[in-house]
Amino acid sequence: MVSAEQKTYSKRLLLLVSWSHWFTFFNIIAAILLSSFYIFNETTPETLLGSVYLLTTWLSHMGFLTFIGFVLILFPITLVFPYTRFIRGSASVIFTLGLLMLLLDAFIYTRLGYHLNASSSDQILALIQTQINQNARAFWFITLLLFIAILMFELVVSNYAWKHLRNLQKTVFARFIVIGLVVSFFFSHIIHIWADANLEYDILKQDTVLPLSYPSTAKTLLTKYGLFDRNDYIARKTSPISFTEKLAHLTDISDKCQVTTPVNQSSYLLLTQHELSTGQIKRFAQRATANKLELTKHIDNALPNDSWFNLLYSLPSAYKQQVLAANYQPLLFNVLRRHQLTTSLTVIGENSQHHQWQDYQELFDSQLEVADISSLVITNSLVNNSAGLHVYYFTDNDNYQYELFIDALLLSQRNKKIKDNIYISSLGNKNRNTALTIKPALLIAPSLSKDKGQFLTSQMDIQPTLVSHWLNCDLAPIEYSAGSDIMTLTEDRVIANTMDDGIMVFNKDKSVFIDQNGNFQSYSRQLEAPITVSSDFPLMIDGVNFIKRFAKYNQAAQ
Secondary structure, eight states: OOOHHHHHHHHHHHHHHHHHHHHHHHHHHHHHHHTHHHHHHSOOOSSHHHHHHHHHHHHHHHHHHHHHHIIIIIHHHHHHOOOHHHHHHHHHHHHHHHHHHHHHHHHHHHHHSSOOOSTTHHHHHHHHHHHHHHOHHHHHHHHHHHHHHHHHHHHHHHHHHHHTHHHHHHOOHHHHHHHHHHHHHHHHHHHHHHHHHHTOHHHHTTTTTSTTOOOOOHHHHHHHTTSSOHHHHHTTOOOOOOOOSOOOOOOOOGGGOOOOSOOOOOEEEEEESSOOOHHHHHHHHHHOOSOEEEETTEEOOSOHHHHHHHHHHOSOGGGHHHHHHTTOOOHHHHHHHHTTOEEEEEEESTTOTTOGGGGGGGGSSEEEEESSSHHHHHTTHHHHOOSEEEEEEEOSSSOHHHHHHHHHHHHHHTTOSSOOEEEEEEOOOSSGGGTTSOOOEEEEOTTOOOSEEOSOEEGGGHHHHHHHHTSOOOOOGGGTOSOOOGGGOOSOOOEEEEETTEEEEEOSSOEEEEETTOOEEEEETTTTEEEEOOOOHHHHHHHHHHHHHHHHHHHHHO
């Protein structure tokens, strides 16, 4: 015979399970309403089928996630502790936290382009910290208000479902809603299978809209963010990475730079096509008499022609075609010209003919090609150079003359009352195999206050640093570049650049290359060769956002 205690337990458990079903049903409706933030943040699908798919996958996916939360968390607790007050209270807190996480994830998605994940925790925490720093009182007030509002909703729904459980069990409207969600679930999955087989971009681009949805491909995401030609994607072609977004009219903004004090020092960029070692950089730093900054995490991932563009224009390579076609001049050169400061380019080496630097020589007031450094050192030209920007590029494969020239320049600085700015770095890569490696560099400047860079830097940061600390121009770097002022870096960031056959992304922990087919590769220093790594879509999206941010600012400013 079944004891009275067992009957009581079974009855109580059945009531709690029935209540929890209705409680979950109301939370499904709440989750669908709150998740509308994801839908409003996306562009409207172009086809009717794409719109139907978006609607059905939105309703069914959010309903499925909420129900799975009930199955994995609330239902087991109900079986173990079938006590009415405990279950109702726990359920209210659990679903309150769940809906708060949904709102936080929606906020992260609208700002960063991806959902909550462990691999991008630094970027996510940095975004939250930025919101707190901007207005801590408002941030915590809104957070507390949302928590209280959702918790009150949960308590009201919990109480209503418990008190009206018999009436709710007699209703039929919920049955049609549940059937509709189930049908939508299967319909959206069947449509996605068909779209995947036929490469239907209007549907596949929605893969990353909702949290814990379908895993997308890198090629789909690159097409969605405008770095891969959509027509080639649909035709299953492999085309070069290109920037499909058009820049607004590029204008000279050097008049905004008010250089109030006369510039009586020069800036030297000492560049070589031969890769420099950490030991060489340390030796150069020891010989310097002015303040110096060792850029131990410096990035230069482009081939020579693109690397010149990255350095002089402070923009990713994807912008090169549009910028050069518009005859746009870098801000640094416009400010120097406005204040009648000279710019010179000197190329040293026996193999200086037909080099990629020739595409940019028109930026300089004077150009000179010499076979060796003898004419530059013996004539004391280093001491007598007029104030301005002087770029020296060494094309020989060995660094013998390069090191001798640096020694001569550093020696000439010892007797100067006002020290010049000196940037020492390699420039460009012979092939993609070395593009993922770190390229140490050295910045020597009187205005420096630290001796070692702990954050990622790149060639795109040099112009903003010189504009700010040499020319005393307080324009925000985003107005003319994708780089940052090296001396003001306070946190880790993601840096990215494009090549014809893919995109390279760097953060503090790793560097990856995503090719046109969506394959992720990294570089093994032990094997001295690329290796395949697992996909990291949040990192890739961070890289795309880095590349596109100048275009977004440019379009918004017009």
